[in-house]
Amino acid sequence: MGAALLALAAALIGGGVSLASVFLTQRGAERGWTLEHERIERHREEDRIREWDSRLLEERRAVYTRLNATARAARDALAGCMHDLRRGGSLDEARRAELDERWSAYVVQHAESHMIVSDAVLPVVGAANGSLRKIYGLVQRLDSGQSDREEDLQELSRRVEDLWDQLTALRDEMRQDLGITARVEAPSRQAGEGRWTAVQARF
Template sequence: MSGAIVSLIVGIVGVGGTLASGAVTQVLAQRAESRRLDQAQQIRAAEQRASEDQRKIDRLRSCYAQLNAHDRQYRDAMLAYAYDLKSGSTNADVTEVSSARRAQRDTRAEAQLLASDAVLAAESPVNERLTTAYRHLMSIEGESDPSTQRAKISRIIGLLDSIIPLQGHVRDLMRFEVRTTEELPDGHNSESAPATLHQTDA
């Protein structure tokens, strides 16, 4: 093989190598850019999920804050009214009780669409006791015997007082679900059997 042919072959190989090197470099660059775009897309998707999760948490926090507040206001309004009746106060006014009851019912209706099953299950005994207390409290005025009336009012007050630990239980769950706290308190358990007043007792 003559030197000219060898030189030609070497030249061809060199040119091919240069061209191949450029093509390989371009492929590698495209792959790197594709990976960068994929990573950027994954980051954006993760940020969107985090943002959506935060919106849900914020909405749930607002719902829980309203439910907690209105359950307490409803209880407090009935308790104040019961003590007024017990003391024979002429200022006893059921208007605040009725207003608190409506607010609690509206808030609870919204919570039934947003709250978790765990919170609804824990809040249900609270609502049952509030409903029972309201029903018996509204029947007090129909009681003609003062001593019987006072006894019924005392039982209603006891029922309303019994709601406090249940509300604490619900509040613990709410705080956990909206990430205010990372774990539930020690000894946290559900109280499933609501206390009730028998019709013959109140």
């Protein structure tokens, strides 16, 4: 009888050990599967983030390129208007048509850029836009004859000269934002009104 009980106890213990072993093996497998699933999901999320960052960078590069081109084309048209106003007092139809075309292209591109430019670039975009709009307004007033001609011509000349620096600052900030060039301090110069920087002239 004693031997039978010992055999039964041994069988029960052995069965329990086997069940525990199976349970632990199953839990270990489930834990391993969970960790693997989490690793796969983490890698997928990292891939999605990299893909998004890459796409955003390409879109930003394209917008920056168009903004730079249209802003400089508008600047060239406005500078041409300034020379014509100095010489003849008003613009001819060809010059007005050129200005309208380039200005419209710039306005559209400037509006588009606000949806994708970085926070670092946005103030410089605002500074350049403010200067361009002020120059455009002066040209319109001078062309219509509704202005103090001599005073406005002097202001127009000064603003066109300053615009070169602001568009250069905008270009450099965009290049730095894209990682093309290293970040440097904003360009500055000593003027009659004191130290000037591109990011101070927000419009």
